Amino acid sequence: MSDRIANSHLRSLVMSAEEAAEHINDGDTIGMSGFTGAAYPKALPTAIAEKAKAFHGRGDDFKVNVLTGASTAPDADGVMAEADAINFRMPYQSDPVMRKKINAAEMKYQDVHLSHSGLQVEQGFFGNIDVAIVEVARITEEGHLIPSSGVGNNIEYLEEADKIILEVNSWQSLDLEGMADIYRVPRLPNRTPIPINNVGDRIGTPYIQIDTDKVVAIVETDAPDRNSPFKEPDEVSKQIAGNFLEFLEAEVAAGRLTYDRFIMQSGVGNVPNAVMAGLLDSKFEKITAYTEVVQDGMLDLIDAGKMTVASATSFALSPEYADKMNREAKKYREHLVLRPLQISNSPEVIRRMGLIASNGMIEADIYGNINSTQVGGSRIMNGIGGSGDFTRNAFASTFISPSVAKDGAISAIVPFASHIDHTEHDAMVIITEYGYADLRGLAPRDRVAKMISVAHPDYRPLLEEYYERALKNPHQQTPHDLRTAFDFHINLAERGSMNSFES
Amino acid sequence: MSDRIANSHLRSLVMSAEEAAEHINDGDTIGMSGFTGAAYPKALPTAIAEKAKAFHGRGDDFKVNVLTGASTAPDADGVMAEADAINFRMPYQSDPVMRKKINAAEMKYQDVHLSHSGLQVEQGFFGNIDVAIVEVARITEEGHLIPSSGVGNNIEYLEEADKIILEVNSWQSLDLEGMADIYRVPRLPNRTPIPINNVGDRIGTPYIQIDTDKVVAIVETDAPDRNSPFKEPDEVSKQIAGNFLEFLEAEVAAGRLTYDRFIMQSGVGNVPNAVMAGLLDSKFEKITAYTEVVQDGMLDLIDAGKMTVASATSFALSPEYADKMNREAKKYREHLVLRPLQISNSPEVIRRMGLIASNGMIEADIYGNINSTQVGGSRIMNGIGGSGDFTRNAFASTFISPSVAKDGAISAIVPFASHIDHTEHDAMVIITEYGYADLRGLAPRDRVAKMISVAHPDYRPLLEEYYERALKNPHQQTPHDLRTAFDFHINLAERGSMNSFES
Known part of the structure; x- marks a missing residue:
């Protein structure tokens, strides 16, 4: 087991993606990490897609609503769309299979300004968030999360969700620790100025604090982000x-x-x-x-x-x-x-x-x-x-x-x-x-x-x-x-x- | 002479609107006070319109560009549009004569988000501001301006303009003093958070400070704002x-x-x-x-x-x-x-x-x-x-x-x-x-x-x-x-x- 899970309670929750997917039910709304192909969960989406296919094979309904940071990857948006596992998706997406399903009216997509997306989640415009599925680079002894290659709407999803599933990805460098600057914009009606005056100002912590009692599963992964090959400019x-x-x-x-x-x-x-x-x-x-x-x-x-x-x-x-x-x-x-x-x-x-x-x-x-x-x-x-x-x-x-x-x-x-x-x-x-x-x-x-x-x-x-x-x-x-x-x-x-x- | 002009230097600049309009030249860009029919200059627009008509009567060109806070009134936008005195207008307008001229391609209108209008003026998107014409309720001994019934983009126009013409309107209550809260958002690249946390927070001064050396004329007026009669809701x-x-x-x-x-x-x-x-x-x-x-x-x-x-x-x-x-x-x-x-x-x-x-x-x-x-x-x-x-x-x-x-x-x-x-x-x-x-x-x-x-x-x-x-x-x-x-x-x-x- 990875030494990336320093909190003993959370370490006891490590399981397979298939076992973790047991916590996902038909009709759930999932808040998922992932932004332009980085920091998305690498294992759960496939497990959810497989679960959906099994349900559909038996003639049962199984669809979830998926809210993310932005686009993810073929092994996230792609596999879930292919399996017709998604009812509603928000905000940005770029997966070819998902795009085809949306344009064929086989799934629903709301195209929301990214700065509004987390705010609207906390305002309840998308209903209850049942599960957050978030990739991290490491979990500290205190149970704090060290973000992997992106942050997106993770704070909002982790806060709003009833249950949390974490993916600890050992492909992500441990040296990412310290790159993230986690500052929680206070919730309405207690918002205050965001104290950033210069591009590089740091105003928060390097970790996300969560309610560890909400964590129901931890899955270990080691798969890379979807990184598109660079093309020489034409x-x-x-x-x-x-x-x-x-x-x-x-x-x-x-x-x-x-x-x-x-x-x-x-x-x-x-x-x-x-x-x-x-x-x-x-x-x-x-x-x-x-x-x-x-x-x-x-x-x-x-x-x-x-x-x-x-x-x-x-x-x-x-x-x-x-x-x-x-x-x-x-x-x-x-x-x-x-x-x-x-x-x-x-x-x-x-x-x-x-x-x-x-x-x-x-x-x-x-x-x-x-x-x-x-x-x-x-x-x-x-x-x-x-x-x-x-x-x-x-x-x-x-x-x-x-x-x-x-x-x-x-x-x-x-x-x-x-x-x-x-x-x-x-x-x-x-x-x-x-x-x-x-x-x-x-x-x-x-x-x-x-x-x-x-x-x-x-x-x-x-x-x-x-x-x-x-x-x-x-x-x-x-x-x-x-x-x-x-x-x-x-x-x-x-x-x-x-x-x-x-x- | 009104006791509303407490600064002796500025008091010496009181003149008629016609005399003040001598400072306005063909091709000038004017930054004008006025917002939904309040706080617009009551005398200069007519004087400018008359000047334009005189020029046009002689076969000479005379058109100005007019930037405001928002809509003004028949005796401002209306008379100037009627006299074909305006080449370009920004931002909001609602005068029927002006609207007709715009739709007939007889004048130009750029429809700018109000929060952007003053910012774009200071960024130079509308070129040099030749003259600011601003209505005030009173001028203090120090030469500070007490706003009348509106503020709009007055700060930006007063700062950017080469010359300033003030209208001191005795119709406006002196008890308005203290209602305005004048805070200058710092110019780029020195912007900082706007320290308002609650609707009523006051963060500035009750007056606008100006470079009094730029003032070329002061005109006294006593005309009311354009106030539209209230209709009983249908x-x-x-x-x-x-x-x-x-x-x-x-x-x-x-x-x-x-x-x-x-x-x-x-x-x-x-x-x-x-x-x-x-x-x-x-x-x-x-x-x-x-x-x-x-x-x-x-x-x-x-x-x-x-x-x-x-x-x-x-x-x-x-x-x-x-x-x-x-x-x-x-x-x-x-x-x-x-x-x-x-x-x-x-x-x-x-x-x-x-x-x-x-x-x-x-x-x-x-x-x-x-x-x-x-x-x-x-x-x-x-x-x-x-x-x-x-x-x-x-x-x-x-x-x-x-x-x-x-x-x-x-x-x-x-x-x-x-x-x-x-x-x-x-x-x-x-x-x-x-x-x-x-x-x-x-x-x-x-x-x-x-x-x-x-x-x-x-x-x-x-x-x-x-x-x-x-x-x-x-x-x-x-x-x-x-x-x-x-x-x-x-x-x-x-x-x-x-x-x-x-x-």
Whole structure:
């Protein structure tokens, strides 16, 4: 038995995942750790899926509601979705099997702003939390939990749940201890200011305190986080990254930013990694990040002495960088703070920091409304995640995307966004490989030419034609032609490309 | 000369509005006081409008950009818009003449979240601020400004402007002194927590300190604020108010609220006044408000001993209640705090308070996306105001509206909102005279029946037909039929009613 369980009472509760899954009942609502493929439970989800399959095989009902921090992995969301073990899921997800089930109306999904998710759990919007299933790196003698590679909503789930199941994962480095900064935002009506004034401020403890009497099972695991392999940035990603850096330079020129005061927030993916690679060779120094997840590029910036500290709630590393983290956590914990989601994504702290947000998107319309979540208005991809938390409170908010997808069949700039996650009041700067459209301080009509300038050249004439039709509307604040507003999307659905117009 | 100007240097700068307007040049950007018809300058706008007309009469250009706190009045926004004196306006407006000019593309309007407006001014998104024109109740011997009936973005405009013109309005009660609580949120990068833990906490000074060397003119006025007459709530408003109170009672029953802990935020209008009338006879006690504007109903609640304190940035009173305020400001200032807009609408403080937000809307769609600003997707009404600041950070966010407008020609519930100001991630409870749709914790498809249940019965079959078509979409997170998503709006534009379908 692992020496990672120093509390003797809790050590007596070690059992197999299958035995632990006996504590999960049909209809339960489970609060689960896990955020962008890190720190999710590695054993219980499969055990729950197997239990569901056994029940279903006998003709019995077995479905649970699963609330997490964000996305997990094929061996968590994936296996449970595959087994039709989930009725309702909240908040962010990105598993292909789960996505398919949601879009087929075979399970329910509520897409909640991440900063709201834990708060809404404690406010009871999702009913009673029956069980918390949380991965940890270690349990102390006092029964305190040392978080593994992420924190997410773990505090809320551990507090609210009737029963607790812990997974102690020996794959996670013991040197992660000290990276987490656990601060409980007081519950309403006793909330007080969150005393963070600088990105790296530590205000809490390195452990989560729980009611150990609620623990019903402990499972030992040694499986790695889902860490997606790193892809070398392609040419388009590099061009987008170049335009983002050009925008930063323009902010410096405008006196709004200095080379030693760039606080970044960054979504996950190819383009953000290209941006971070670009920052390595830039004039920016003492970069910090107040963001959701630690990515490869941030470790590179730390190694190069360009980044001093990053605050996040979790990791999203490639396997190579995850290994590096496990070897060198002692070094990195001097530069990384893992916070609860209510703090990593806190509107209060984000606005105080004055950061520059950068998030991906599916499409933007000609006035700057952003669709982050649903292709064609109906088909969920992943979810809004924390993009709304950061966009609404950043010093400047950018959205980045290649101008086209699917070999040009899909334009990222459209007449009317088919689902709106960030409104024309929120988005400030839209960046593609063709440049950046700075919408700040502009009335809607003045944004259109800028938006069309960052569209793919193949789509610019179509967007201009739409705008000409829209200008015939007698009302001109955000002129639209509602009869043809969704033609791009209808073309895509019916003829396979946004620019295949009915002849 | 008024004894309201105690500083001798500033007293020497008293002149007529026409003389003061000589300091305003074509192309200037003006930061102006004024918030929902209170505390706007009473003399300069007309003088600027006259100057513009004289220039235009000679064939010369004369237009200015006008940034305010929120809406002003016919003798401010109205006269300037009528004279085509405005090029660009930010943020909220509600003047009928100005609205017409904006929708006719004769002036530009950017609709900015109020909590962002002052911040974006200091970040330079609107360029240089040439002149601040601010109404005050009094100027102290030290040259400090005692705010009149509102604060808005005055601090930011006074700080940023090259020149300052003050209007000293003797209509405003001197007993307002002490009601304002002026706290300057530190500028980036030195922001710190806003130390408000309770609605009534005072953290600043009763005056605004300025650089008196920037003052170029002082104009004396004695005109009243624009105060809209109070209308007795109609039957529908009373029903909506009843449903709102029923929602509050349900929150108490669910253990999320107690009768002595209701913190309200409320938009302005007939329905909110009906809600406040309903609260007079309710079980709720020690009510507080963390909101934008003080309304008649709040004074009634204070008089009845039901409300202890309201925090706002300005007044929106009927003439009768404005008179009462002027007579009894000494009493009311014990119960009212007027704050800068960056604080009254601060996401940080709003989330800390745990308030219940209630805002009007133009329309909501079947998944809970909210259009607050634009009829038919293109025609601006007033603007988003602070509704986004409160909705995104409230404990619970409600939107209220009669189910139909224009004798039934317009439904407040539609298949797809023609402009989206609050997304399906944000809105929680939609209230009409037919009940309340509680969308919290629900996946989108589970919201539809609830939304249709609060639609007008005449529109329910049409909404159900739409949803049946939408369910044929192969993708089912928020199923839509994009070919017919805007039929309600197209009908209204082309045939005068949302339910006049093409035969």
